[in-house]
Amino acid sequence: MTDVLEVRNLYKRYGGLVATNGVNLSVRPGEMHAIIGPNGAGKTTLISQLQGMVRPDAGEIFIDGVNVTATPAHQRAGLGVARSFQIASLIPDFSVLDHAAFAVQAQLGHSFRFWRRADREEILLAPAREAVEAAGLGARMHSPARDLSHGERRQLELAIALAQRPKILLLDEPMAGMGKQDGQRMTQRLADLKGRYSMLLIEHDMAAVFSLADRLSVLVSGAIIKTGTADEIRNDPQVRAAYLGHG
Amino acid sequence: MADGASRPIRAALWPALVLIALLALAPALSIWLDDPFTVKIATRIVIFAIGAVALDLTLGYAGLVSLCQAAFFGVGGYVVGILAWHQANSEAVLAGWMGSSELALTLPLAFLVAGLFAAAVGAVSLRTGGPYFIMITLAFNQMLYYGAVALQKYGGDDGLQIINPLTLFGYDISNRYKFFYLALTMLLATVLLIDRLARSRFGVVLRAAAVNETRAIAVGVAPWPYRLVAFAITGALAGLAGALLAASQQFISPADMAWDRSGDFVVMTALGGVATVWGPIIGAAAFIFTELSLSSYMQHWQLPFGLIILAIVLLLRGGLAQLVDLARGAKKGGEAVHD
Incomplete structure (x- = not known):
């Protein structure tokens, strides 16, 4: 079965800053794929490129096998890309x-x-x-x-x-700024939606991410250093050094 | 709770219908006061109200400040004037057609031609946004203004007098009372049309994109074509209003297309309250009354007028329409105490 979302070798540079540095990523049908990474890793920039508000410098984006790299944002919405914004x-x-x-x-x-x-x-x-x-x-x-x-x-x-x-839900920190109770309720809600939608989730709340996601990718300085299940990510020494150690 | 049960008064249609019903009494008042000037003022209010209500689709609902409304208004006026001129002078307009002074034909034509002009202007102007949109519509207004000045054959700078009597379905409507009711019917039609448009799916897109274009695009709507259609409808209705003005005063001139007249339309709409269908009617009435009364006291009436507008805009963010909201809000507050 084709992946709902596939990203190949995506690059985006703002002046001297490489916001997206050769990202490869896929979301399988019905999967919840989470992206974690420290502040400034380029998570929101990545989502913006997937939605179509930001044009990548290089690389390709496929929705359901259709190359949408050059498709404007409003048409991508028509193809089934939905984004929730980090700032409402x-x-x-x-x-x-x-x-x-x-x-x-x-x-x-x-x-x-x-x-x-x-x-x-x-x-x-x-x-x-x-x-x-x-x-x-x-x-x-x-x-x-x-x-x-x-x-x-x-x-x-x-x-x-x-x-x-949507065919694919791009959720940009849906729990950001929420209190503990609201955050837990939102986690429960996303758990209820799991399996019914293919989702790409960016979230800072580690407990929520590890309980929800089928697979996780760790984004550091615009590049994905590791993709795997919750356990694989938790136990990866490189990830611990780059990210989890600080949390 | 039913859908739309708590619709705020600002969005309601009935205040506009009440205002139109009140305006309908103007001829009676005119006869009672034995003052023919009253119905002339009322006609002017109605005509400018059509232009202001129409502008609200672009300004209030779509959130685009256009300074080209007077130009489309003038285009409509010139359509009526030029076609009547050709008939009076027995000179063919095109392909042997001698023009017409029949408003049943020339009013729809004025509507169409002004709409086409607006579509062309909009197609270019809407490529820009914000202050650039204001500037480019202003530039188009001046282009069309000088275009009218250059029409030497039709009076040029001096304007165009309509010498033959205008008819509607063959009946002479030079009677000012009859003409008033014709204009009032057009205002009613404009109000009903704009109200329907604002509530339709089309209107939802305009209103959503006016406030948050990013959101509109994210759910899959590119606002450009909708804005263009709104701009063309606004221009077409301005043309209809201009045609009525030309018919009512048997005269149209480039002065009716000057850019400050476009500013007047924006003031009328904003003064009354944007994104309501009835605010611009109040705005047009207030504008014309104030202009009239202040200009009889002093030559530089714009100065106190400007101060009045400033006060209204600063104190009532929603225009005069907000006075009603405030009055209702006070009443509601009183009720809440008893709950």
Whole structure:
């Protein structure tokens, strides 16, 4: 079976800084693949290249076997790439449901529909409600994004990504800045989604990552120094030296 | 909780319908006061309200500040003026067609031609963003303005007088009351159209991309084509308003296309409250009233007018429409005490 996501020899350089240094990576269908690495290792830059907001200097990216290296971000979303942002990227006036419905709408082809009220279209609302429930935000369905707490905003990021019915979920630190309880709830939620979605997860919370991920890759200075199961990573001397030792 | 149950008043349609109903009383008031000037002012308010409500699709919902609205307004006016001129002078416009003073034909034409101009201007301008978009729409406004000045055949700098009586479906509508209701019907149609557009999937894209383009792209929507269509619709409706102005004063001139007039439209829309369909109607009325009353007191009426606008923008971030929100908010607060 083809990998849902495959990255070959990806390079990205900002002036003298090599942000991505020959990354090879794959996500198998239904797999949760986590990327860990110290601050400044280039994790968010990598996600941005996979989503299409940042163009790599060299290398190739495949989604479901299709080369998308030159495909713009909005078309990649159409091919099934969904990204949750590390810093919540929302629309303050839109309710939780509005956000999810917008993501559903975007997947249904063009939006040159001028007459019917979008907030009454069940074809948008039903899948949107489902995504919001799956992200655990059902109680806040009609709250505008501006009224949400930090943790709820992270949940909404997840709800939007789920509403896109993605082939691959790119989750950029979904637990970042959350309190202990919220973080544990989010971990549980991701565990529930495991197997139903192929996911690439960036996360700092080591306990969460080691309990969730099928495979992990360790990113240091833009390069992946090791990919393996949780146990393999935990016991790898190179990884311990480069990263875990400091944690 | 039902969907949309707690829709805020800002997004509601009914205040616009109330305003239009109030405007509909203007001819009665005019007769009662025995002052024909009243209905003339009301007609002017209605015409500029069409332009301001239309601009709100681009400015308020899509978040793009265009300084080209007056140019499209003028294009619409010139379509009506030029076609009437050709009929009066029995000179063919093209392929033996002698022009027309029939508004049932020339109003839709003004709408279409202005829309095409707007589509062309938008296709170029929307490649830029932010302050560059403002500057490039301003540049296009001036291009079209000087284009009108260069129309020597149609009066050039002096403007174009419409000498033959204009008709609607064959009926003479030089009666100012009849004409007022024609313009008011067009305002009603504009309000209904913009309200539907803003709530449709199309409107969702405009509103989302106005606030957070990154998010729109991330879920798979590139906003450019939607913005272009919005810009063209805004321009087409401006053309319709300009056509009505030309018809109401039997005259159109490059002065109606000057760039400061484009600024006036932005002020009207922002003054009343962007991203509502009724704010720009209030804005247009407030603008024209203030212009009229201040200019009768002093020559440099723009100075106090500017100060008034500053005060409103600084104190009421949502424009005059926010006064209603504030009043309701105070009431709500009072109720909460009893809960």
